[in-house]
Each structure stands twice: as C-alpha cells, then as structure tokens.
Amino acid sequence: MRVPVLRQGWWGPSLTRRTLLALLAAMALVWLVLLAQQAQRHYAAMDANPGVRQLAQGLASPLRAMPDGAEARALVSGMAQTLNAMRSGTALLQGDVLLMQLQDTHGQLLHSSSAEVAAVPLAGPSGHAQMEIAGRPHWAAWESAGNWRVLVAEPRLPDARLLGFIGEDLAMSVLLAFPLVCLPLWLAVRTGLRPLERLGAQIAARSAQDLRPLQSLPRERELQGLAQSFDALLERLRAHLAREKALVHDAAHELRTPMAVIATQAHVLLQAPEGPVRDQAAEALVRALQRAAHLSEQLLTLAALEESPIPQATPLDLVALLQDCVAERSRWADDLGVELSLEGPDSWVLPLDRQLLWSALGNVLDNALRHGCGPGAGREVLVRATQEGREVVVWIADDGPGIGVDEQAQVFERFWRSPHARRSGSGLGLTIARQALGQLGGSVTLGPGLHGRGAGFTLRWPMAFG
DSSP states (O other): OOOOOOOOOTTSOOHHHHHHHHHHHHHHHHHHHHHHHHHHHHHHHHHHSOHHHHHHHHHHHHHHTOOOHHHHHHHHHHHHHHHHHHHTTOTTTTTOOOEEEEEETTOOEEEESSTTSOOOOOSSSSEEEEEEETTEEEEEEEEEETTEEEEEEEEOOOHHHHHHHHHHHHHHHHHHHHHHHHHHHHHHHHHHHHHHHHHHHHHHTSOTTOOOOOSSOOSSHHHHHHHHHHHHHHHHHHHHHHHHHHHHHHHHHHHHHHHHHHHHHHHHHHHSOSSHHHHHHHHHHHHHHHHHHHHHHHHHHHHHHHTOOOOOOEEEEHHHHHHHHHHHTHHHHHHHTOEEEEESOSOOEEEEOHHHHHHHHHHHHHHHHHHSBSTTSBOEEEEEEEEETTEEEEEEEEOSSOOOGGGGGGTTSTTOOOTTOSSOOOSOHHHHHHHHHHHTTOEEEEEEOGGGOSEEEEEEEESSOO
C-alpha cells in the first residue's frame, strides 16, 4: 500500500510560509533598527546644533545694525509671526508655537512672541540648551547682537509623536522593499524544495516490503544527509527483519524436537497398558514439556531484550542480588554435588536494573551448573564481585571440562550447542546474558575458569548507567 503525500493549505505547516514569515519578521526588525537609529541621530543633532541655534544666529546679524528698540522688536515680532504661520500648516508640529524673545544686555524683556511667557533667564551672551519654559521642555538658543540678546525656543516634540513620524516615513521604504525581496526569496524556496518533494515522492512510491537503498540520491548537499540517514534506517530495518526471520526459523526448528517427542510419547501413553513402558513414556513426556516450556520462556526473554528497553536504574544492593541468585540455585548445586560460593563485599549499593542483571547473571550461572559441573565434571562454581576502575565486574567460573578453543567464538550465538555438551539446553542462555549486558552498556567475555580449568565468564558494566 502506498502512503499518500499529504498536501496542506497555506495555514498548515509549511517551510515556504515559515520562510516568508521569517522574512517579514526580519523586515520588521530592520524597520525597528532604522527607527532607533534615526531617532538617535535626531536627538544627537539637536543636542549638538539644534535648528533654533541657526535661527538665532541668523537674527543676530540684522539686529546688530538696529540701535533702535522699536525697529528690533518689529523684526523679531515679524519673524515670529511668519515662522509660526508656516508651522501651523505642518501636521507633525500640530500647532506648537515657536517662542522668540528680545532682551537687552541686562536681561530685561523687550518683546515676547507669547505674552504670557516671562523673560527667560539666559546663561551668558550666547549658547543653546534644553530648558523648561512654561511647563514644557524646549530646545532653546540665544545670541547677543549689539545692545540686544535674542532667544529662539522650539517646543520639544513628544517621543511618541517623533517616533511615529519617523516610523511612518521608514515604513513606506520597508514596505516597498518587501515585495522586491520576497519574490526572489519565494522563488528560491520553491525551487529549493523541489528536490525534497522528489525525494518524498520516491519514498512514498515504495511498497512496505521494499527496503532497498534509495536508487537516486539527491545532488543537494543538504539533502544527502537526510537520504543517507534514511538508507541507514532501511539497513537497520533489513537487519532487524533478518534477525526476526532467523529467530522464527530457529525457534520452529528447535521446538520441532520437543513437540515431536511430546506427540510420540502421548501416543505411547494412549496405547500402552499400565507398566514400565507407560511410566517411561510419561517421564519422557514431562521432560519434553519442560524443555518446550523452558525454550519458550527463553525465546520470550530474548525477544523482549531485542526490543531495546531503556534500563531502569534504581539503587539496589548488588551483593544481595547475587545472594538471591545463588540461593535460588543452591538445591540444584547440592543435587549435583557442587560447591557454589560467593565472594564480594558485605554490601554494595549501586544504581541497577534488577530485571536485566537477574536475567544475565542467572543464565550465566545456569550455564556453569548445567555444562560445567556434575558427576564426572567440575565440583566448584565461584561467583565473585569486584570493581575495576569505574566498572562493576562479576566473574562466574567453574572447574569443569571447559570449552574448546575452536568453539569459544560460537558460545554466544543463538541456539548454538556444543556437540560435546554433557546436557541439553536451549542454546539461548548466553545469548540472553550478552543482550542484557549490552542494554547496560556492558559486555560478557569468556576466559579460563577455576584452577586453570573450566570456563570463566566475566560480566562487566559501568557503575553509573541509565
């Protein structure tokens, strides 16, 4: 079944829409930066050389040639009326009145364009500054000219009004630039996404059974990593399916023998009369059922481990866990005539995943008792817990016949059993142990056993995991 390619509208998740919105946000940010820059320049210019200073200097020149006070007042009054008339038609200024005053050299007020404003005290013969006049901040400048001093003061615009004016002016430029930038960017995004759409169509056209690598990798460097990651995922899926097929095949093969024994012995039980033959068939049937149950349990454990569970680390006493593991098998060891011992500290609390460790330790210990000990074989099994660097090390060793050098590379394979094995088993115990330790970031290795004989399995994992 082919998976349809989902196509969503403008309001659905879209790289194109996200890119254009990011562009819009960038243009807005540019507008804000330009607005702040223009406002800062305006305030810096007004602090250094405001326009009223130039106007005051321009009035000072003709006033020097006017010794008559009436003539000087007329000049200042006429200039104030003319400029305020011009300002009244400017929306930005909103009727703010320019103040002009004529004073003598002693600071006596001779004329003021606003009758309600008293003489403004001036510091020195000339200068410019911000000052509070009639309860409102002004940009002010004054100049001395012969017998006169002229003051020109302009109300300072509120910040909101000034920013609004500058922002409106800049917005027109930004809005004009937006489509000029947006169109090439939109074309670039649409063109750039076509290889991704082709890659998606190639994947969507595959069947669920087609796990081959992609036939045509995109040329674009940005998409090659995605395609390679997808091929790596397909490779892992192929390996996983291969393991599953092998497990099913091997499980069917391994279960065939006990099921055949069960069927045979069940037939014997039905046909045989009471007596030794019937008893032997019943005993064989029980053993076959036990073997099938054990094999089924091991298969379920292995399948659960291969699902890659996340280790659940909780503080546990490793020594107590080993004691429980040894105690559970003490009767079995006694029946075999085996001395089963544990060496380690009195207590060792670590972050542990009990289920994974119990499975690993139990299967390795079972392997030692089943194949390394018993009549005609080893008589001792030792479990030792130590620390090496930042690793926990558990050594489980026996003094039995050991494992041949030519067979040691195969002991961890699924369903592998040595042709020289003294007892039958599922062939999964050591595989389960290796898988469980692998979940903990550890390993299981095979080496010499006790007293230079037998087999010794070393289980190690980091002290802090999970």
